[in-house]
Amino acid sequence: MNDSDDDYLEVDEGIEENDLSFDKKGVARRTRKENQKQKTTANIALKGSNGGYSWEDEYHRSWDIVQEDEAGSLEGIVTGIMEAHKKRFLKNVTPFQRGIIRSMVLVIDFSKVMSEKDLRPNRAALTISNAIEFVNNFFDQNPISQLGIVLMRNGIATLVSEVSGNPNNHVEALRSIRRLEPTGDPSLQNAFEMARGLLLHTPSHSTREILMIFGALFTSDPGDIHTTIDSLVKEKIRVKIIGLTAQVAICKEICRRTNYGDDTLYAVILNEGHFKDLLLDAVTPLAISKSAQVEMRGFTLIKAGFPTRISEAIPSFCACHSKLIHGGYICPGCKSKVCMLPTVCPCCNLMLILSTHLARSYHHLFPLKLFQEVPLAESYISTNCFSCLTEFPQGMSESERSNSDNRAKKEFHTSSRYQCPDCNKHFCVDCDVFVHDVLHNCPGCGC
């Protein structure tokens, strides 16, 4: 998912603590998903080492930053970099109040500029395939949310797929526009007006968001875009824009005004990998900003039913469509049968969902604490990774450390052990990444 580009080495907070013996200056920096602190530095990240923009920098090749150690070997450094690379996947773990039930309109630029080939194979093709990946990730992480897709083409906005909770429809629709040729000018105003209309009927407990992928540097609008921005602000629609070319002043203003003065949701991609990262950022529910909380009277509490699935030998009618079907879900409130979830019970108005839909987002809520790297020592209490049983390298004694032959060894640079602050068990770097990225449980804390 997070393909890294060979020409860039992503430097992250975690890495700077690692004692890697290469000069980190001048290495292009990239932001990392879900690292809130880094988000705010997105624009600083564009700046290179000399304070100018990164494209003004001298070009650094990835092989320039690696220096041989005294013995002329790269092995120790390479393993260090490998672990550092893995560590960068780790995220910020502060829990936020997030709007987990989301309604989003994805707006894709399909104007003439999108046929440019600065992204391979071309901008439009890459955007579509990234968008398909985004849709799948979005519904994986936001199971009871809604999404719609709008295209900017020939000066007008075209609806590609209606706001709905079914990812397959969206993916189908995105596949079908692959055949289209990008033509004409984009119109921000038309796109925003259409997205606004689509988001009009969303329930009050849902967020309203627009995610735009914008390739052009201009917009051709039928009227005053500022009135559109005003209505976006009034309707509390939050806009995130991903620019493919360069910064555009109006985009920055839109993001700033719709996000309570915070313009970090506007970002311009640095390369293909960064494009993916920016889209991945949008998968995580937005934190509810302080100023927005003040305005609210409070959040909604929803009454919901968790139905039972039944299977029947003889089909019976469902209450929602009056169709004859085998099996279905039984509303716990009134015992009527519905055929699809999530839905609202047509008889008793109870919202029916599966607990498994909700449970997918719980890890946002109870984030796992980051593991600490165990400091270098002569001997360690653990010999194997607690959860996958991989053998750890042994500690190096003082005499071994002074031997310069050993400098190239991995255990000279790192203990390779990562400790959970709660249960104090030791894990290998692979398990550390797996546990924080996929599992979201500490295997040692399961007590």
Place this chain on the structure above:
Amino acid sequence: MDAIADRAFQEKQHNVSQDETPSLLAVVIDTNPLEWTKLKGVICLKELCKSVLVLLNAHLSLNSGNRVAVLTSSSLNSGPKFLYPDPNDKTYEKRESLLSSDIHRQFKFVDQKIIQELQILLDNEPLNPENQELKGSIAGAMSMALSYINRLTNIEPESTGNTLRAKMLVISISDDSTQQYVPFMNCIFSAQKMKVSIDVCKMGPDSSFLQQASDVTNGVYMLIKNVHGLIQYLTTALFIDPSLRPIMVLPTNSDLDFRASCFVTNKVIDIGYVCSVCLCIFSIIPRNNVCPTCQSKFDDAVVKKLRQKPIVIPLQKKKKLEDGVQRT
């Protein structure tokens, strides 16, 4: 099938090739001693072990590349633990053998190791368990098993090139109330992402969580009533190849209970309240109208509406209604 839970992954599942890829079977055995005492007279751990060993041997004999791992969930003395493989112990021959000498070497190695480790586990249990806290849970053992599966199926093949599939079998005897909901759910979704099916063999009370686990991951759920046929259950259900499962009638109970657990009282409920910020489930409206997990303040007007009891309006002839009473 469940429309949403699986959809993000459905596309990729189509082209599972039925090749001879070896597979790893990870077995998680519920060893909660307090629950085992409840099953006294029905089945004992020894009987269960016999059947599990037969299953493991059968699995190993299917393909020479097949591997097994066995974990225990909990005990009074230690938390989740690997019975096999054991990384530290390379001296298994030294201990006196509990098995007959003329069995296949690989079987012998695995069986002996598991029996010995289980014996050690039981020997270390305190004799008077009154005021002892239970350590470990099924979710903890499943987390460990998933990390191990991740190592064997995702990390190691990067260097060795040997691909491996994996599946998990959970043998549980405990009640749902002893489980932690969130870690358990996290395990289910990770297993789904990793395409590890979770088969469940349940004795004692029925479990809604484990039903969901097998449903989400395309596994088999068996509630076993007649424990004497245990090995029959294990072998018939579990040796259905994952690629054949969509077209076979599985011995799973067909009605599926999707109830959730309340975050405050841990009660299993079918109707509850959901916080719109964190999606936590509550069986009652939280005190002070503040979400206990995310501290969000709920809208008073909304809560007031939810608190309203349904009002039964007495039947009256419409025409006779006076203006004031009519508002309902």
